[in-house]
Amino acid sequence: MMLRLIIKQTVMNTAKRGRPPKQARSFDDTKDALLLAGMAILTERGFNTVGIDHILKRVGVPKGSFYHYFKNKDDFGLQVIQHYDQYFCAKLRRCFNSDPEHPVNGLKLFIDEAVEGMEKYRFTRGCLIGNFGQEMPILSETFKHPLADCLQHWTDLLADNLKQAQALGHIAASANCDEQAEFFWIGWEGAILSAKVMQSELPMRKFAKGFLAQLISTEHAH
Amino acid sequence: MMLRLIIKQTVMNTAKRGRPPKQARSFDDTKDALLLAGMAILTERGFNTVGIDHILKRVGVPKGSFYHYFKNKDDFGLQVIQHYDQYFCAKLRRCFNSDPEHPVNGLKLFIDEAVEGMEKYRFTRGCLIGNFGQEMPILSETFKHPLADCLQHWTDLLADNLKQAQALGHIAASANCDEQAEFFWIGWEGAILSAKVMQSELPMRKFAKGFLAQLISTEHAH
DNA sequence: ATTATTATAGACCGCTCGTCTATAAATCAA
C-alpha cells in the first residue's frame, strides 16, 4: 500500500483524503492558496465588490472547496485579514530591524518598499485594511475589532521603533513616540488612498517627507 | 386652461411635461433628487457595491426615470462626484472665510464640522472621493481625472487659506503653503478612513492636532 | 387635431452572487 500511495501522488501533490481534483494543481494546500489569492485580490478590489467566483477562478478550484474551508464569505474575509496582519507585521519587523544603529532608516526602508510595491502593481493594490475600512458601513460587526487591531499592531511596532531612535538621540526627547506612530499610520492610509486616486507615488513621498521633517525637527510647538 | 393647470399641480409640484408620477413626490426635480440621494448613499456605501435600485427605492422613482436622466451608472457616478465637489468647495470657502483675521481658525472650523458630521452619522459616512478612490482599480478610466481634480480643488483652496495666514504672520514665512495643503488632504483622507475603522473621532482629532502643531511651529527642519 | 417631446412605469434578459446538495476518494473500525 506504500507503493500504491506513491503511484497516486503527482509531482506537486501528495495523496490526500477527500475527492481528488479533476485536474492536477500547482499547490497542495487549497485553503492556503485561497487565502493567498484572497489577500491579493481583496487588496486590489475590496471585499464586497469581489465575488467568491473571482477568487475560485484565479485559484482554479470549485465552489464546494471554498465552503469546505470557510463557513461563509465573512469567515473568509476575517481569515484573510488575519493572514494580512501577520504578513504585514513581519514586514514591519524586518524593515524596522534592518538598521539598528539608525532606526529611522527602518521606517524609510518601509516607505521605499511600499512605494515600490505600489508601482509594481501600477497603483491598483493599496492597503487591505484601508479597503475593508472604507467598506466598514456595509460590513458585518465582526470585522470591527480585527481591523482596529491591525492598526494597533502597526502603531505599537512603529512606536517601538521611534522610541529606539529617541534613545539614540535621533529624534527629539520631547517627541511623543506613541502619538507620532498613530499620526503616521492615520496619514499613511491617506497616502496610499491618494496614490491610488492620482495613480502616482507622489502622495506617498509627500506625506513621508512631511512626516519625517516634523519628526526630525528638534523644536516642537508645546 | 390656466385654471386647469393650477388644479393639476400639487402643493409641492408645479405641472410639468411628461408622464406624471403615480403618487405625488416631495420634490420637483427628479434628477436633482437622484443626485442628492446618490451623494448620501455613495458616501456611505461606495459606488460598485450600490445598485441603481437602491437609489431608486430611496428616492421613490422607477428605473425608467433614472435612465431618462442618466446615460448609465458611470454617467450618474460622475455627476454625483461633480455635485459633491461643488458642495464641498462651497463648504471649504465658507469655513476658510469665517474668520478673515485668523485664517487658521477657518481650517479648525472645517475640522470641527467634519468631526460633527462623522458623529452625526455614527462614522458611516466618510468622504465620497475617498470611497471612489478606494475603488479606483475597478472603476472605468473616466473617473480618474474628475477624482484627482477634486483633491486639487481642495488643495488650492486650503493653500490660499494658508497663504493668508502666512501673510498675517500666523505661520512661518519659511513654510511651503502648497506643500502643507497637499500634506493636509493626503493625511485627512487617512483620518476619515481611520475614523471609520475605529468608529471614533480620535483619528481625526489626532491628525488635526499633529498637522496644526507642525504648521504653527516656527522652526522647520533645514 | 395631429405630432413631437418629456417623463414615468415596470417587464425582461443575461450575468453573477452566496448557499446548498451530491459525489468521490481516503481512512478507520469491526
Place this chain on the structure above:
DNA sequence: TTGATTTATAGACGAGCGGTCTATAATAAT
C-alpha cells in the same frame, strides 16, 4: 474485507444585479 466516517471536490440552484427595452401618459408645438 467491508461498511461507515471523514475529507474534499463538483456543480446545481434561486435570488438579485445592472442595463435595456417597450409601453404609457402628460404637456408643448405645429
